[in-house]
Amino acid sequence: DSGVTQTPKHLITATGQRVTLRCSPRSGDLSVYWYQQSLDQGLQFLIQYYNGEERAKGNILERFSAQQFPDLHSELNLSSLELGDSALYFCASSAGPQRTNEKLFFGSGTQLSVL
C-alpha cells in the first residue's frame, strides 16, 4: 500500500458529462501529481500541485481542471467528456518539489469509462 488513496476506483459515464476524481496524498506529502494512462498514449503527466498551488502543467486539456485543497487532498475535474477520455487516471504524491531523488508514490488509479 502506497498510502495514496484514490476514489472512486471505477467510473462509468456518458459523453458530455462531468466527473470529479479525488486523491488523498500520503500523510505529510505536499505535492500531488495527476497522470493519465491510456493504451495509445501511455502514461502522460497532466498537472502537479504543491501545497495548494499549481506547480507544473503537462498535457492537460482545457476541459480538465484540478485543485488542491488546504487539507492537501486534490480533485481532478473532467468535463464535456469524450470517448477518448476513457483511461486510467493516477494520482501520485511526494514530499516536495524537485528535490534530489524525489520519489513519487502512486495511488491505484481511477478507471474512467466514457460510453
Place this chain on the structure above:
Amino acid sequence: GEDVEQSLFLSVREGDSSVINCTYTDSSSTYLYWYKQEPGAGLQLLTYIFSNMDMKQDQRLTVLLNKKDKHLSLRIADTQTGDSAIYFCAESKEGGSEKLVFGKGMKLTVNP
C-alpha cells in the same frame, strides 16, 4: 524532444534472468527510473540511476546506463512469478518528478 521507447512484451521462465530495455532521446536527462505496475495497482518505484553513473545494483536488480547510446536496461536476476508486471522506464531532466516522461511500458510474463 522527449521520447522514451520500450519493447512491449517479454516472457521468461522462472529462475531465468530478465532484461528489460529502454531507449530515450533527451541527452539532458539527469535521472532515469524504473517503475513496476502490477495488475490493478499504481506504479511502484523500483530503482533509479543518476546520469553520471554506469551501473547500479540493488539486490536482484541491476540497472545499466549507456549514456552515449541513450540506452537503459534493467536486469532482474532469478526472476520469480511475482515479478510478472508491466515495467516502465522514465526520465527526468531536473531530478524533479513533475517532469517525468514515461515509456509505454513492457509487460513481463514469468512462466513457472
